[in-house]
Amino acid sequence: MDHTQAEADLTLKVSRRVSAADRVAVIELRDPFGGDLPAWTPGAHIDLVLGPRLVRQYSLCGDPSNRSVWRIAVLREPDSRGGSEQLHTAAYENDLISVRGPRNHFLLDSAPRYLFIAGGIGITPIIPMITTVAAAGAEWELHYCGRSLASMAFHEELKSISPDRVELYSRDQPASIDLDGLLANPRPDTLVYCCGPESLLRAVEQRCAGWPEGALRTERFAPKEQGEPVRQGAFEVELAQSGVTLTVPEGTSILDALEAAGVQVLSSCQEGTCGTCETAVLSGEADHRDSLLTDAERAANNTMLICVSRAAGPRLVLDL
Ligand code: FES
Numbered sequence: 001m002d003h004t005q006a007e008a009d010l011t012l013k014v015s016r017r018v019s020a021a022d023r024v025a026v027i028e029l030r031d032p033f034g035g036d037l038p039a040w041t042p043g044a045h046i047d048l049v050l051g052p053r054l055v056r057q058y059s060l061c062g063d064p065s066n067r068s069v070w071r072i073a074v075l076r077e078p079d080s081r082g083g084s085e086q087l088h089t090a091a092y093e094n095d096l097i098s099v100r101g102p103r104n105h106f107l108l109d110s111a112p113r114y115l116f117i118a119g120g121i122g123i124t125p126i127i128p129m130i131t132t133v134a135a136a137g138a139e140w141e142l143h144y145c146g147r148s149l150a151s152m153a154f155h156e157e158l159k160s161i162s163p164d165r166v167e168l169y170s171r172d173q174p175a176s177i178d179l180d181g182l183l184a185n186p187r188p189d190t191l192v193y194c195c196g197p198e199s200l201l202r203a204v205e206q207r208c209a210g211w212p213e214g215a216l217r218t219e220r221f222a223p224k225e226q227g228e229p230v231r232q233g234a235f236e237v238e239l240a241q242s243g244v245t246l247t248v249p250e251g252t253s254i255l256d257a258l259e260a261a262g263v264q265v266l267s268s269c270q271e272g273t274c275g276t277c278e279t280a281v282l283s284g285e286a287d288h289r290d291s292l293l294t295d296a297e298r299a300a301n302n303t304m305l306i307c308v309s310r311a312a313g314p315r316l317v318l319d320l
Helices: 083-090 126-136 155-161 179-183 198-207 254-260 295-300
Strands: 009-021 024-030 045-051 054-059 070-075 096-103 113-119 139-145 166-169 190-195 216-219 235-239 244-248 278-283 303-305 315-318
Touching (some): 024 083, 045 070, 045 083, 054 070, 054 083, 070 083, 113 126, 113 179, 113 198, 126 190, 139 155, 179 198, 198 216, 235 254, 244 254
Parallel strands (some): 113 139, 113 190, 139 166, 190 216, 235 315
Antiparallel strands (some): 009 096, 024 070, 045 054, 045 096, 235 244, 278 303, 278 315
16 A cells, blocks of 8 residues: 555645536636646555545546646545535536545556456546556557446547447447456456446456556545454454553444543545555454455554454554
């Protein structure tokens, strides 16, 4: 995970808002005084702080070299918990929005060849990746699925980068995506980046099981289903910096137990997808229940996301 990017609280102005597809609004954010925004890299996201308990993450989908503006795309999801609805109905040009970040847990690593697979609004982090690898002269192809062309934001912009490298799949198109064919042969020169709905992510993960470790990179906007916790019942958490020890009851998250004890830790999604609450583990074994850390990061047991992950044993010592 990338800990190098700026973590900042900013007040930004909505400088432009346009419709990019059915139920998708593109919002541009600028510093109200015209200053530069923090640097970011492809795959990064920002938090929009929409209320005291309403913080939502959106991938930056503009040009990383343009420090004057951030672009995000917001899918209106009336059944969601209210963030996208609020942005669609109450964020207009010249409104001010509180923003944190950017942070990047979906880093674009260098490779000779890239296979990008996106579903729906999952196209957003992929866009700056494509412009970056295209400018660097790498081999790439994009397979982009959606319900209909009208619902698929940015498909024309992507086609204009390289029409032959972009395949669109929707009910308006004759072909459907052939994941078996695309991923049948593991290639050591290729990184696979995938973002989209859970069904697509799972299907790609299954087909990449035989690919080299680390070849598949995914980002989830919704939490992965988790099984039962490794350990039933309460456990203890020692905070190494303060020497305080807390009991975390069954059914309560470490984050909530800390907050109840008056220990403030930065958090955002509270569902294990954004990485804001990442905390170093000094001893004890974590039961990782997030949707973000890689298998290697879980096995290393150096860090955990305390909004959802728990202890696998009776005690954890955290660097707090
Ligand atoms: S608050 Fe988002 S991962 Fe914990």
